[in-house]
Structure formats: C-alpha cells, structure tokens
Amino acid sequence: MTRVLITGGAGFIGSHYAHHALQAHPGWQVTVLDKLTYAGNPANLQDLEGNPRYRFVRGDIASRQDVERAIAGGVDIIFNFAAETHVDRSIGDPEGFIRTDVYGTYTLLEAARARGVEAFVQISTDEVYGSIARGRSLETDALMPTNPYSASKAAADRLAYSYFATYNLPVFISRASNNYGPNQYPEKVIPLFVTNALEDKPLPLYGDGQNVRDWLYVTDHCEAIDVMLERGTPGEVYNIGGGNERRNLEITEQILDRLGKPRTLLRYVQDRPGHDRRYALDCSRIGTLGWRPRVPFEKGLEETIAWYAANRAWWEPIKTGEYLEYYRKQYRI
Ligand code: NAD
Numbered sequence: 001m002t003r004v005l006i007t008g009g010a011g012f013i014g015s016h017y018a019h020h021a022l023q024a025h026p027g028w029q030v031t032v033l034d035k036l037t038y039a040g041n042p043a044n045l046q047d048l049e050g051n052p053r054y055r056f057v058r059g060d061i062a063s064r065q066d067v068e069r070a071i072a073g074g075v076d077i078i079f080n081f082a083a084e085t086h087v088d089r090s091i092g093d094p095e096g097f098i099r100t101d102v103y104g105t106y107t108l109l110e111a112a113r114a115r116g117v118e119a120f121v122q123i124s125t126d127e128v129y130g131s132i133a134r135g136r137s138l139e140t141d142a143l144m145p146t147n148p149y150s151a152s153k154a155a156a157d158r159l160a161y162s163y164f165a166t167y168n169l170p171v172f173i174s175r176a177s178n179n180y181g182p183n184q185y186p187e188k189v190i191p192l193f194v195t196n197a198l199e200d201k202p203l204p205l206y207g208d209g210q211n212v213r214d215w216l217y218v219t220d221h222c223e224a225i226d227v228m229l230e231r232g233t234p235g236e237v238y239n240i241g242g243g244n245e246r247r248n249l250e251i252t253e254q255i256l257d258r259l260g261k262p263r264t265l266l267r268y269v270q271d272r273p274g275h276d277r278r279y280a281l282d283c284s285r286i287g288t289l290g291w292r293p294r295v296p297f298e299k300g301l302e303e304t305i306a307w308y309a310a311n312r313a314w315w316e317p318i319k320t321g322e323y324l325e326y327y328r329k330q331y332r333i
C-alpha cells in the first residue's frame, strides 16, 4: 500500500482529487488532512465514509502537531491542495494566506524532509505569473504575482522548489489555470454567478468584464496531476491549462442564456484592485508527457450548471451566515 496524504481534501479540487485517487489507484491508502475552514465542506467527502482505504483528519497544515498526527502511520506521497484561495478575501485580509499558503507549506515540507517521502506535490497556480497581455506563460517565465493570494502561492511554489534544490526532496509543482466544476464554493465566479442566477439575484461583473481566464475542468486537472507525478521529472514545474480562454462577460452571458434568465441580471460593479487582465498558459511541457484536457468548455459549463441546479441542498446552506456577511461587505449590497 502507498500511503498518501491529501491536504485540503474537503475543498473543491482536493475533494475531486481524493475521489479520483481512490478510484484510479487501488493500491493507495488515502488520508485527508483539512482544517475545515469556511471553504472546507465535509459533504464533499461524505460518500467516502466507510471506505477502508480512506480516513479523515481535521487539522491545520501550519501546525506541526496536526501534520504529525495525520502522518503518524507513515507517508509516501504528499499532495498539498490546502490553501486560502480567494483573491478578493486576500485583498481584504492577507494574514491567513501567509499563514496557510506559505507557513503551512513550509510545515509540510519539513515533515516530508524528515520522513524522506517518495514525492511531494505542490498544487500551485497560473496566477503566480501575473497578468500576460499577449502570448502564453512558460514555466521558465518570471513570476510577477500581484495580489496577496498569488504572492503567497508564488512563495510556496518557490519554497517547495528550494527543498528539491537544497535537500533533494522529490518535489513536483503544478501551475493550473482557473478550475471549474461541481462542488466549487460559490464565491468563485462561475458557481457564484450560476447560483445567483438560479436565485434571480444580480451577477456582479468586475470592471469592464473583459478580463480573460483559461478554464480547466476539475477532472482534467486531477488527471494531469497523475500524469505529472507518474511521467514528470522531480524539481520541474508543469503548467496545466484547459485551453479555454474566455472573457468574463462571455461567461456571464452564457450562464444567463443557458439558464433562461434575463441579461438584465448582469450588474457591472467596481473592479477588483490590481485585477489581472489575462492569464494564459503554454502547456507544451505536460503535453509532451501525453496529457491533454478532455472536457470542452461548453460541455463542462453545461454539466456544472446542471449540477448546481440539481444540488441546491449543497449550496443553499452555504449562502447564509458568514457567507452573507462577506458578500455584503465585498459587493456593498
Ligand atoms: P478551496 O478553497 O475550495 O479549498 C481549500 C481547502 O483547504 C478547504 O477544504 C479548506 O478547509 C482547506 N484549508 C484551508 N486552510 C487550511 C489549513 N491551514 N490547513 C488545512 N486545510 C486547510 O480551494 P480549491 O479551489 O480547491 O484549491 C485547491 C488548491 O488548488 C489550492 O492550493 C489553490 O491555490 C490551487 N489552485 C486552485 C485553482 C482554482 O481555480 N480553484 C487553480 C489553480 C490552483
């Protein structure tokens, strides 16, 4: 049995990866370590309860004791998905981002070094490159993060690399583009706009709506992580993009049209400070390992919308309490 630790496994991508890992790797024993912050949701993992190859540990990656508790029985591979992840929240209150994304990664790297793991997979992001007006970011490009979230992720990305260069820890670093799909917390633009539209509430589009993101369906991301780990080279960085560049306005209109809602629900609101105009990735490196995204954007969006329409019981309880407080402060409504 290979003993695998998945941090942040109660969140959006981590929970998809936990399911994928148990299904695709019958020889893996999976421990999820998650603090269950506002973004962590036990419902994302509920169906795994009772699986003898799965266990859940509630704890903080920035706490040595919690990490030790999670890996007490030994660990072979660590996947670090745990992070504070929302750019807008990082602008309002950066401290938690430094603590979890930077110090938490350091704590895990130290545990990995002490144990001599087979692999440490750091889930980084395309946002570390900052905005790119033309062309596509290469793994060798300079990092120019512009907000506390992306800066914290860039720090973690390079810290992980330093453990490869300095201590020979087999580190793999993925830089994925914007993920979308079921189970994404409804503060990120696609689930926010889909659930608002379902509730006939306004869709708050930042600035002129012309910012571009490259959309990656979450299951394509999970498959790419495996390809990177199985066929990649330790110490390397791998861009993972969906090849679906879209302007935010276009996505907003598609969501409204697909749900049969009026375009009048679109509400232009004040732009995000330091809002990166465009992200785009050159994915030739992971392409040479044989990975290609499989889910076309229109199909993925259709499935995502259908999931939120069918799973109100998942998101309606989220859009209360702390969420509403955040929402009112963020959007001043
Ligand atoms: P998410 O916000 O949905 O989930 C984050 C999870 O981490 C939650 O379950 C939360 O409880 C947990 N967590 C937070 N702080 C923790 C701590 N101190 N200790 C233990 N657990 C903690 O995030 P996501 O969208 O699933 O992103 C997962 C990873 O992928 C992150 O590292 C993120 O930077 C990266 N990433 C995300 C995207 C995207 O589009 N969502 C794109 C590229 C990379």
Ligand code: TYD
Pocket (backbone or CB within 6 Å): 087, 088, 127, 178, 187, 188, 189, 190, 192, 204, 205, 206, 207, 211, 212, 213, 248, 272
């Ligand atoms: P988001 O989902 O927050 O991801 P990221 O900032 O990590 O790319 O935002 C995606 C795009 O959507 C980004 O250009 C900002 C924009 N956006 C809005 O226009 N309105 C919103 O309410 C949100 C949350 C995002």
